[in-house]
Every structure is written in structure tokens, then in C-alpha cells.
Amino acid sequence: MRPALQGLLIAFTAATFAAADEPRPIRVLVWDEQQPAQKRAYPDFLGNAISRSLRDKPGLVVATARLDDPEQGLGSDRLDRTDVLVWWGHVRHREIKPETGRSIVQRIKSGKLSLIALHSAHWSTPFVEAMYERSRIDALAALPELDRARARIVESPTHLFAQPRRHEPLSPRSVVERSTDGAVTIRLALPNCCFPAYRGDGKPSHVRVLLPGHPIARGLPATFDIPQTEMYDEPFHVPTPDLALFEETWDAGERFRSGSIWSIGQGKVLYFRPGHETYPVFLQPEVQLLLANAVRWLGEELPR
Numbered sequence: 001m002r003p004a005l006q007g008l009l010i011a012f013t014a015a016t017f018a019a020a021d022e023p024r025p026i027r028v029l030v031w032d033e034q035q036p037a038q039k040r041a042y043p044d045f046l047g048n049a050i051s052r053s054l055r056d057k058p059g060l061v062v063a064t065a066r067l068d069d070p071e072q073g074l075g076s077d078r079l080d081r082t083d084v085l086v087w088w089g090h091v092r093h094r095e096i097k098p099e100t101g102r103s104i105v106q107r108i109k110s111g112k113l114s115l116i117a118l119h120s121a122h123w124s125t126p127f128v129e130a131m132y133e134r135s136r137i138d139a140l141a142a143l144p145e146l147d148r149a150r151a152r153i154v155e156s157p158t159h160l161f162a163q164p165r166r167h168e169p170l171s172p173r174s175v176v177e178r179s180t181d182g183a184v185t186i187r188l189a190l191p192n193c194c195f196p197a198y199r200g201d202g203k204p205s206h207v208r209v210l211l212p213g214h215p216i217a218r219g220l221p222a223t224f225d226i227p228q229t230e231m232y233d234e235p236f237h238v239p240t241p242d243l244a245l246f247e248e249t250w251d252a253g254e255r256f257r258s259g260s261i262w263s264i265g266q267g268k269v270l271y272f273r274p275g276h277e278t279y280p281v282f283l284q285p286e287v288q289l290l291l292a293n294a295v296r297w298l299g300e301e302l303p304r
Contacts (some may be wrong), residue, residue: 023059023300023304024304025059025060025061026059026060026061026083026084026295026296026299026300027061027063027081027082027083027084027299028051028054028060028061028062028063028082028083028084028085028086028295028299029062029063029064029065029073029078029079029081029082029084029085029086030047030048030050030051030054030062030063030064030065030086030088031047031064031065031066031067031073031074031085031086031087031088031089032045032046032047032048032050032064032065032066032067032088032089033066033067033088033089033090033091033092034046034047034066034067034068035090035091035092035277037277037278038277038278040277040278041277041278041279041280041283042277042280042282042283045066046088046277046282047064047066047086047088048064049282049283050086050088050282050291051063051064053282053283053288053291053292054291054292054295057292057296059296060292060295060296060299063078063081063082065078067089067092067095067096072095072096072100074096074100074104079103079104079107079113080112082113083112083113083114083298083299083302084113084114084115084116084294084295084298084299085104085113085114085115085116085126086116086118086291086295087115087116087117087118087121087124087126087127088118088119088120088121088277089120089121089123089124090119090120090121090277093123093124093125093161094161096124096125096126097125098125098129100125100126101124101125101126101128101129101130102129104126104129104130105126105129105130105133105264107267108130108264108265108266108267108268108269109133109264109265109266109267110265110266110267111265111266111267111302111303112267112302113267113302114267114268114269114270114298114299114301114302115127115130115267115268115269115270116269116270116271116272116291116294116295116298117269117270117271117272118272118275119230119272119273119274119275119276119281120275120276121271122193122194122195122236122238122271122273123160123161123193123194127193127269127271128160128191128193130262130264130269131172131191131193131238131239131262132190132191133264134239134262134264134269135172135174135188135190135191135239136153136188137264138172138239138240139153139172139174139186139188140153140186142174142176143176143184143186147184150182150183150184151184151185151186152183152184152185152186153185153186153188154185154186154187154188155188155189155190156187156188156189156190157190158171158189158190158191158192158193159192160192160193162192162194163194163195163196163198164192164194164195164196164237165196166196166197168196169189170235170237171189171190171191171192171237172188172189172190172191172237172238172239173188173189174186174187174188174189175187191237191238191239192237193237193238194236194237195232195233195234195235195236195237195256196233196235197231197232197233197254198230198231198232198233199230199231199250199252199254200230200231200276201231202228202229202230202276202278202279203228203229203231203250203251203252204225204226204227204228204229204250204251205225205226205229205231205248205249205250205274206223206224206225206226206248206249206250207223207224207225207226207246207247207248207258207274207286208222208223208246208247208248208249209221209222209223209245209246210244210245210246210247211243211244211245214243214245215293215296215297216245216259216270216290216293216294216297217245217246217290217293218293219289219293220286220289220290221286224286226248226274226281226284226287228279228280228281229274229275229276229279229281230275230276230279231250231252231254231256232254232256232273233254233255233256234254234255234256234257236256236257236260238260238271239262241257241260241261241262241271242261242262242263243260243261244257244259244260245259245260245261246258246259246272248273248274256273257273258272258273258274259271259272259273259290266302266303267302268298268301270294270298272290272291272294274287
């Protein structure tokens with residue numbers, strides 16, 4: 001082989017192997033309901049502010065979608081090109097049908113997608129359906145292995161979009177019934193996905209990192225303040241998370257697990273609590289760093 005041709009072949013082979021070794025970029029879709037109130041803090045909408053903060057981060061490819069897009073921005077072709085879905089919603093949750101949420105959860109279970117639900121997305125359709133599914137998984141996991149295959153789950157509906165009372169029994173909760181013929185029934189009260197108190201006065205909160213060694217906390221100080229935010233108070237009616245990354249407190253005494261992670265099949269769900277669309281929470285450097293860490297870690301954790 002002539003030296004020049006041999007050199008070209010070596011260079012092509014080296015470039016091919018280098019490209020094969022490079023990890024595929026993490027594909028992020030920032031979905032935003034885009035209600036007009038956002039413009040008090042985000043002139044070009046909240047979701048666009050988040051996407052801009054992520055676009056200059058290496059290894060991320062960021063797209064945006066909104067509720068008023070065709071197929072509500074959630075068509076199969078778009079979700080097929082997404083590794084991490086970042087969700088902002090507040091006043092139009094009911095417009096996303098449960099079957100859409102279940103489709104997203106199925107992608108999470110199969111390891112095709114992970115979800116970040118922000119602030120008032122605790123009542124968003126994908127987060128609620130994810131918490132329902134995790135509740136079923138937990139209820140079955142509590143049974144002896146031999147009982148799981150034959151167990152039947154009977155679900156009682158949750159009072160979705162109704163705030164739970166302070167001393168109301170926590171949800172989800174389950175009771176196991178065994179009949180004389182060996183049948184096993186789980187009576188499952190689905191989670192309400194809310195909390196007994198909130199306060200929208202924009203008082204500052206204090207965030208403490210509970211797991212400083214976790215990749216989502218990389219580069220964050222041990223504590224930081226959010227100058228203006230809405231308050232949510234525990235208890236949060238959701239399944240027990242696998243990890244609680246952050247705790248948020250207020251000077252009046254309230255507290256909240258403000259960064260929680262659940263595994264659902266091969267994917268994960270992160271709920272990050274701070275926010276409200278009229279406060280510039282997502283322009284804050286600590287929050288932007290946290291979200292960049294989160295989408296990178298969630299994307300890297302997926303089977304690829």
C-alpha cells in the first residue's frame with residue numbers, strides 16, 4: 001500500500017474509533033405550560049430561561065416544547081428523541097390526559113426517559129402517574145416473593161387537586177388481605193401528590209444539601225438561600241423517595257424535602273421543589289448548576 005493511502009486509512013480508522021468512544025449527547029426536552037404570569041420574572045417564559053441556562057453546558061442537546069404546540073409538545077417522535085424531560089406546569093394540569101402521563105411513565109420504566117418535575121409540577125400528569133406506578137411497585141415489593149405473582153391490587157382513587165388536611169392519613173398506603181383460598185388482595189390508596197400547607201408570600205428559603213457527595217450536588221455550597229420562593233410544608237403525600245438530596249426550611253418553621261429521587265423501573269424521577277413562576281428562582285446560579293448536574297446525571301444513568 002502506498003504511504004499516502006496508508007496514512008489516510010490510519011487517520012480514518014483513528015477518527016472512527018474516537019467518534020465511537022465519544023458518549024452520545026444527553027437529549028433534554030424542557031416542557032413549559034407557558035402561562036402569562038411567568039412574564040413577571042421571565043420575559044421570554046420560564047422554560048426558555050431554563051433551556052438557555054442548559055444550552056451552553058457540554059454534553060447536552062436541549063430542545064423546548066410547550067402545551068400549545070401540536071400534540072401538546074409530547075408527540076412520540078419528540079419523546080423518542082428525549083433522554084431527560086424537564087417539566088414546568090401549574091394551572092393547566094388537567095389538559096394533559098392520564099394516558100399521556102402513562103405513556104411517559106412507560107418510557108421511564110423501560111429506561112428510555114427520566115423526568116424532572118419542577119415546583120408546582122407535583123400535580124402534573126406525568127409526575128402523578130409516576131407516583132401511582134411507584135406506589136404499585138412498593139406495595140408489591142412489601143409482599144413475600146411467592147405472593148407477588150398472584151396478588152391483585154385494588155386501587156382507591158385519590159382526591160387529586162384537593163389539598164390534604166394537616167392530620168389526614170398519609171398517602172399512598174396499602175392494606176393486604178388474604179382469603180382462605182390463598183388469594184392476596186392489596187387495597188391501595190393512591191398518593192395525593194400534595195401537602196397540607198403552602199404560602200405564596202415570596203419569603204426566602206434556606207436550602208441544605210443532605211447528600212454532598214451526590215453528582216447532582218456537585219459544585220454546590222453546603223447551604224444556600226433562595227431569596228424569593230413559595231413555601232410548601234411537609235408532609236408530602238408521595239411514596240418514600242429512594243434519595244432525599246436537599247432540605248428546604250423557612251424562618252417561620254416550615255420544612256420540605258426539596259430534592260427527591262425515585263427509581264421507576266430503569267428510569268428515574270426527580271422532584272425539585274423551589275419555585276413559583278413569579279419569582280426568578282431559575283435565574284439563580286445555584287439552581288441553574290443543580291439542574292445542569294441533574295439532567296447530566298439522569299441522562300448518564302439511563303441504559304445507553
